[in-house]
Every structure is written in structure tokens, then in C-alpha cells.
Amino acid sequence: MDRVVRRKTFFVALVVSIGGFLFGFDAGIISGVISYVTPEFGLNDAQTGWAVSSPSFAAMFSMLFAGRLSDMLGRKKILLVVAFLYALSALLSAYASSYEMLYITRMIGGVAFGAALVLAPTYIAEISNAENRGKLVSMQQLNIVLGFFAAFLCNNILNGLNGPGSLYLNDQTVWRWMLGVELFPALLYLILMFFVPRSPRWLYQKNFKEEAKAVLISLHGIEKAEAEEESIERNIEAQSKNKEVSIMTLLKPSLRFVLVVGLILGVIQQVTGINAVYFYATSIFKQTGIGTDAAFTSGVLLSFTTVVFTVLALFLIDRLGRRPLLLSGLVGIGISMLLCAYAFNNATYELKTETSGNLNMLDQDKLFQVSNIKFENDVDFKNAMKSTFGIREFTKNEGAIMEAATTMNPNLVLIGILGFIACFAFSLGPVMWVMLSEMYPNKYRGLVIGVIGFVNSLASWLVQQFFPWELSNLGNAMSFFIFGVLAIIGFAVLYRILPETKGKSLEELEKELIRE
Incomplete structure (x- = not known):
């Protein structure tokens, strides 16, 4: 019986985290697409940046409101809308006839992945218990990197098939196939979402106690379900004495510490350069002089490295803890970015x-x-x-x-980029979302993660939008040097304030971190 229960919980977490796969696929696929649409539409640096970053711009606002909407309507309903928007964006962007249509249809996908990045870890945390929460929430990040790997692999295959001898693929059509392939996993996500239950913690908050109890039993078994139910009800009873949640309540002194930690995590995750590397991977490898085909192949190696080290994080996050993984990862990120800067500086x-x-x-x-x-x-x-x-x-x-x-020595850049990706994959990638799903009370969780998600996406958009300008005006060496320095600063700050959250229930963490 316990094995069946564990399988059910794993299946539900896996389905919900497919939204992360679609985000990763969209982010990875654009690194190949941009190599073709930039000359086809005659884009300048600002337009190239906007074509890449426009989904993140839309995601900012999606993240801000998705959590609040899910508090009112339920996590599952919003995730069903997310799946539909992913499919719509993939289909329309493949038929984009202009630069304007391309970025507008990609912004539809941005609304989807913004909501998914906030809601998937929230939902998974709410169906998990203290023993498996880190692993299950990390599945979101695993699916993101699997999406990256699938996208880079798809880019490499389609780029290889593109040529004078191809009947269907040329420089004007190959990028449409790259974008359109996303439709298939998006439709799968939409179908499978109908088979997951509503969040038991959300159901208790809305007083659907019988359905909530049935969901807990199906996920954890009778004995663990009773313990979870008791803990949830005590928490809800305590929260019922508090006032209604609003944006202003996030400024209350009791939430100040966890809000500051979350905001710093959200900013550091992006300003160390992850989406510059992912979204512009093919362009970065071209800068080393290895050629277009080798640049596409290097993207596959990059994404494969991400998968390997994310799987490693999946096994370590509930054993070693969140804090040691994140801090050691930041050190590696800083060293790797500075190595890239050194290599480009000597070219x-x-x-x-x-x-x-x-x-x-x-x-x-x-x-x-x-x-x-x-x-x-x-x-x-x-x-x-x-x-x-x-x-x-x-x-x-x-x-x-x-x-x-x-x-130059392109191997130094390759080592630096792969080192950066490996360190990010076992630290900032999964750990940030796990900690955001853990640090906040049930009552505030959707709103707080939405606000931090907004800041995270804003930082991501700024990096993506201005990275082409950085390369053109500051150069490769200075761009990577800046990322390395920011990683070192992030380590110094988080070393002083980052708490450890492993092995504790959400209700225990609330008592420890929230100072009423």
C-alpha cells in the first residue's frame, strides 16, 4: 500500500512539474531560433533582446497575480489554463509572419510559464510531507533542465537537417519547426492535468474537508494523512485569527526576515547569468570561434550537464540540506564565470x-x-x-x-560554462524554489511567492534584454566578469542570513521563521 501511495504522489508531482519542462524547452529552443530570426527579420540588439526576453516580461506580471488567483480559484484550475496557453503560444509562434507577431505570441507563453514557475512548487509542497518535499519540489527544476536538454537536442537535429538538400527545412522554415515542436508536450500536459487532485491544503482552507482528507489518504496513506490533517487544521485555526491577506501585510515585521531572504534568492538566481547562458548559449559558443554547427552541439552538452547535476541535487537536497548546496554552488558559479572572463580577455x-x-x-x-x-x-x-x-x-x-x-582557448570557455551550469543545477536552480515553497505560511504563500516571482522574472528579463547589448558594447570578457562578481557578492550575503529548512514540516517552519 505504501509503495502505491508513494507512486501516486510521485506521479502527481511529475505531472504538475511538466510546466517546468515546457519553460525549459521554450528557453532552450530560442537560443537556436534567434540565430535564424535575427537575420531574417533584420533585428538590432534591442529587438533581439526583446524577442528573447518578452516572455519573461509577461511572466513578471503573471507571477505577481498567479499565486493570488490560485488562492481564490485553486492551484489546479490555474494550471489547466497554463497548459492551454503553452499550447496556444507554440502553435501561433510557429506561424509568426513578423517580428511583432513573434514576440506577442511568445508573450502568451510567458504568461503560462510565469504562472507555472510559481504554482508548480507551491502545489507540490502542499501535497508533500517533510520527508520527501525537497525531492518532489526539485522535480520542477529537473523538468526544467530536461526541457532545456530536449530543446538543445531538437535545435541540433533540426540545424543539422537544414541545408540545400532538404525538401522542407531552410533558413526561413527551420526556426518555425523549432518553435512548433513545443505543441506536443504542451498538449500532453493539458491532458494529464485533468488526472491530478486539487491541493489538500487549499481544500482545507476552503472548508472542503472530506475531499481534502481523501486526497491526503490517497497521497500518503491513512496514518500519515491523519498527522498531516491535524497539522494543517491547527495551522488554519491559528491563521483564522489573523486579518485578510493583502500586499501591505507582507511588510509586517514578522514576515520581514523571510521576505528579504526570498527576494535576495530571487535576484541572485538571475543576475549571476543563468538565462544569459541558456537563452544565448548558441551565440556564446559562436563567440569562441568553434563555428555554428559546433555551437549547436555544445548546447546539447551544456543541457546534458544540467540534467546530470540536477538529478544529483534531487538526491542530496534532503540529505545535505538547502544551505550547503546553495552556498557551495555560488562559489562554483563565481569561479566558472571568472574563468570565462579570463579566456575571452586573452582572445x-x-x-x-x-x-x-x-x-x-x-x-x-x-x-x-x-x-x-x-x-x-x-x-x-x-x-x-x-x-x-x-x-x-x-x-x-x-x-x-x-x-x-x-x-583563443575555447576549452576554457567550455569548461567555465559547463562548470557554471553544473553548479547552478545543484544549487540556485532547485534550492531557491524549494525554499520559497517552504519558508512562508499557507495563508501568505501564494501572494509572497508571486511577489518574489515577479522580482525574479524582472531580473531575468533585464539580463536577457540587455545581454546582446552587453556583448556588443562591453564585450564577452566584461560581461562574464560582472556575472562572476555578482555571484561572489551573493555568496557573502547569503552566508550570513540563509536559514536551513530541511526535514521540517511547513507548519514547523512557520513557527521557527515567522516571528509574530
């Missing part, structure tokens, strides 16, 4: 006559004008290329040009 760029001949897709007279000129940094080199060939022509052939001109 030089020169189109030599003997290698320039391979760039036969470019105007040879213009190519001759910029050959045999050595550049000490990527900003000056790319500005010279854009000035000579035009932004659109350079963007279309950037991989080939960088491959011909760059002299």
Missing part, C-alpha cells in the same frame, strides 16, 4: 588572408579591406565587421566569421 581576432578565402559567402572586396588586421578585443572586431558588411550580413554569418578570426 585576439584577425581575418588572415589564408583563412579569409573560406568566407566565400561574403563580398570578397569588402573582406579584403578587413583582412590581416589584428584586434585585441571582440567589441572592436565585431564593430569593424558590422561597419564593413552591414549588421544583417554579419549576423547571418557570425559563426563562420568568428571561427575564421578568433584565436
